Amino acid sequence: MTDSLSPERMACWRAYIESSQRLFTQLEEDLRADSELSFADYHVLVLLSEAPGQRLRMGELAGRLVFSPSRLTYQISSMGKRGLVSRESCPEDRRGSEAVLTAAGLLALRDAAPHHLASVRTHLMDDLDDAEVACLTRVFERLGRRLPAARDASSTPADN
Amino acid sequence: MTDSLSPERMACWRAYIESSQRLFTQLEEDLRADSELSFADYHVLVLLSEAPGQRLRMGELAGRLVFSPSRLTYQISSMGKRGLVSRESCPEDRRGSEAVLTAAGLLALRDAAPHHLASVRTHLMDDLDDAEVACLTRVFERLGRRLPAARDASSTPADN
DNA sequence: GAGGGCTTGTTGAAATTTGAAATAGTGCTA
DNA sequence: TAGCACTATTTCAAATTTCAACAAGCCCTC
Numbered sequence: 527m528t529d530s531l532s533p534e535r536m537a538c539w540r541a542y543i544e545s546s547q548r549l550f551t552q553l554e555e556d557l558r559a560d561s562e563l564s565f566a567d568y569h570v571l572v573l574l575s576e577a578p579g580q581r582l583r584m585g586e587l588a589g590r591l592v593f594s595p596s597r598l599t600y601q602i603s604s605m606g607k608r609g610l611v612s613r614e615s616c617p618e619d620r621r622g623s624e625a626v627l628t629a630a631g632l633l634a635l636r637d638a639a640p641h642h643l644a645s646v647r648t649h650l651m652d653d654l655d656d657a658e659v660a661c662l663t664r665v666f667e668r669l670g671r672r673l674p675a676a677r678d679a680s681s682t683p684a685d686n
Numbered sequence: 687m688t689d690s691l692s693p694e695r696m697a698c699w700r701a702y703i704e705s706s707q708r709l710f711t712q713l714e715e716d717l718r719a720d721s722e723l724s725f726a727d728y729h730v731l732v733l734l735s736e737a738p739g740q741r742l743r744m745g746e747l748a749g750r751l752v753f754s755p756s757r758l759t760y761q762i763s764s765m766g767k768r769g770l771v772s773r774e775s776c777p778e779d780r781r782g783s784e785a786v787l788t789a790a791g792l793l794a795l796r797d798a799a800p801h802h803l804a805s806v807r808t809h810l811m812d813d814l815d816d817a818e819v820a821c822l823t824r825v826f827e828r829l830g831r832r833l834p835a836a837r838d839a840s841s842t843p844a845d846n
Numbered sequence: 847g848a849g850g851g852c853t854t855g856t857t858g859a860a861a862t863t864t865g866a867a868a869t870a871g872t873g874c875t876a
Numbered sequence: 877t878a879g880c881a882c883t884a885t886t887t888c889a890a891a892t893t894t895c896a897a898c899a900a901g902c903c904c905t906c
Contacts, residue, residue, distance in 0.1 A: 530803045535811050538819045541826035546706055547752040548833045585884060592707040597863055599886055604862090621871045621884045643690045651695050653828060659698045661821040666701035668813060673708045744855060757893055759856060764892090781854040781901045 549649060556645040561638035562608075566591070566601055568642060571610065571627065571635040580627035583616060587625060610634055709809055716805040721798035722768075726751070726761055728802060731770065731787065731795040740787035743776060747785060770794055 531539065554565045563571070573590055574580050588598040602625045605611045610631035616622035654662070691699065714725045723731070733750055734740050748758040762785045765771045770791035776782035814822070 530800060531807060531811060534816075534823070535814075535819055538823040538826070539806055539811065541823055541830055543710075544750070544752065545826040545830040545833065549829060550703075551752055552833060583884085584886095588885095590704070592704065592711055594864065595885060596865080596887080600862070603886095616884095619872075619884080621869095623885070640690060646699055647691060649833065650829065651691060651699065653832065654695075654825065656694075658821060658825055659695055661818060662825065663694070663698040663701055665814060665818050665822065666698070666705040669709060669810065670701055670705040672813065673705065673712055673809060745853090748855095754894070755855060756857080756895080760892070776854095779854075779902070781899095783855070 552649055553642070553645055556649075557638065557642055560641040561634070563634060563638050566593075567605060567610065568635070568638060570601065570605060570625070571631055571638075574611065574625060574627040575632060575635055580632075581614070581624045583622050583624050585622070605631070712809055713802070713805055716809075717798065717802055720801040721794070723794060723798050726753075727765060727770065728795070728798060730761065730765060730785070731791055731798075734771065734785060734787040735792060735795055740792075741774070741784045743782050743784050745782070765791070 550565070557563055557565055557568055561568075569591055570587065573587060574582055584595070584598055584602070587593075587602075588595050591598065591601075593601065602611060602613065605625075606613060609628060611625045612628055614624055614626055616624050651659075710725070717723055717725055717728055721728075729751055730747065733747060734742055744755070744758055744762070747753075747762075748755050751758065753761065762771060762773065765785075766773060769788060771785045772788055774784055774786055776784050811819075
């Protein structure tokens with residue numbers, strides 16, 4: 527291939543995608559092994575547990591999870607069936623609805639968290655020294671800032 | 687949450703997953719926008735194009751893509767319908783089959799590569815300095831070496 | 847040289863994800 | 877207050893992915 531990336535950067539890129547894929551797969555597997563949650567379920571629970579009132583608008587949640595709206599609808603309805611979240615319609619904007627953490631959801635999160643965090647540690651974090659952690663943090667926070675609402679909305683400024 | 691990860695490491699972890707997710711989504715979108723390929727299609731084409739005889743066993747391919755066997759079967763059959771790859775059964779081991787790059791597949795890769803690589807550069811690589819690249823490479827290569835224990839153990843420590 | 851236990855890859859049904867269109871509500875402008 | 881453009885979310889069909897069998901071939905050992 528006519529690389530327009532230096533060999534070092536190409537190697538970096540490849541290592542990054544492949545290892546990340548493997549890592550995510552592994553974490554998902556671990557999570558399913560010692561809880562009834564998928565990675566997505568877990569992530570939803572974490573975000574809700576940290577939100578004021580333990581509730582979030584669908585759109586907000588979708589944005590943070592990097593989920594399409596319809597995927598989130600499905601995700602939340604599936605979690606709803608399992609009693610992990612409930613839904614309420616939003617008083618300020620009646621088009622909207624919010625996902626609310628239930629007691630059972632919080633319980634499930636509390637149960638799963640230690641296992642999951644241990645998994646993150648053993649597969650990733652324990653192998654990193656502080657300088658590496660600092661480097662990754664810097665790189666990925668910058669990346670996140672640069673790749674904002676990738677989906678649609680605000681990206682076409684003055685055109686009509 | 688009772689974090690068993692220091693706040694720094696927790697922040698690192700969060701930035702890493704969220705940004706990675708966003709990045710992968712963005713790259714997929716870009717790729718679809720300027721080619722007929724998905725990210726998975728592209729990746730298959732790259733791996734085949736680099737393989738001796740431009741062919742790989744299904745298992746080998748699945749391992750490198752971090753795909754389940756049945757997902758790969760589907761993926762390859764879909765690419766087969768579009769003429770990007772073909773299939774042959776493996777002479778040494780008649781259980782096996784291999785995916786073979788076609789001329790059209792190579793063409794499609796050559797067409798897509800510049801766009802895709804540009805996308806990787808603008809969204810990620812151009813923002814990294816050499817030290818960061820070195821750090822990411824070190825971290826993710828180490829991670830990749832530590833993880834493949836996950837599913838299949840067919841890996842050779844030092845080669846490729 | 848037949849059986850048993852692996853490994854390779856496929857299949858089919860069920861679950862999930864996508865993408866386009868539908869539904870409902872907001873808010874501006876006239 | 878009607879009309880219109882826009883936003884938030886859901887719905888539905890089609891595409892993809894998983895998961896649990898299955899078929900086939902390999903690799904022993906006896």
